[in-house]
Amino acid sequence: MSTEPPNTESFNRQVWDLVMTVPRGRVTTYGEVAKKIGPPEGVDEAEYRAFGPRWVGTAMARCPEAVPWQRVVNSEGRISIRKGGGHLKQRALLEAEGIRFDDSERIDLDLYGWGSPPVLRQRSLFDGSI
DNA sequence: TCCTTGACTCAGA
């Protein structure tokens, strides 16, 4: 098991359900999603820490239409590039939601991260600072 | 059968 968890069906469903709750204009990471879900039965913590994020990525690669897949980025706050050009559409969708990318193609997770403080976001939206 | 390829992350150098 590495690219896929023991019970792929169940794990994927959990990933999709969770991502469904990420609000418009916000992003989360593969690692954060994995952490919130926690290791499936029979998978020890160490292994899950190592592969959970990848399993989430695999799940996202197969998500249903209704899932806001564009709101999941990597731990650096960058869009993971893959073959097929999906990353280009992802960037467009995120910008359309009001998410800004800095000069190095990175999203400020303190600002747009799922769990970031509202205060920070408001101030930034107001004067463009931070 | 062998080799490549995955929507990841973190620690080290």
Added chain:
DNA sequence: CTCTGAGCCAAGG
């Protein structure tokens, strides 16, 4: 900041 290795497996060419 960049680049590697480790973690370690299934599917397809």
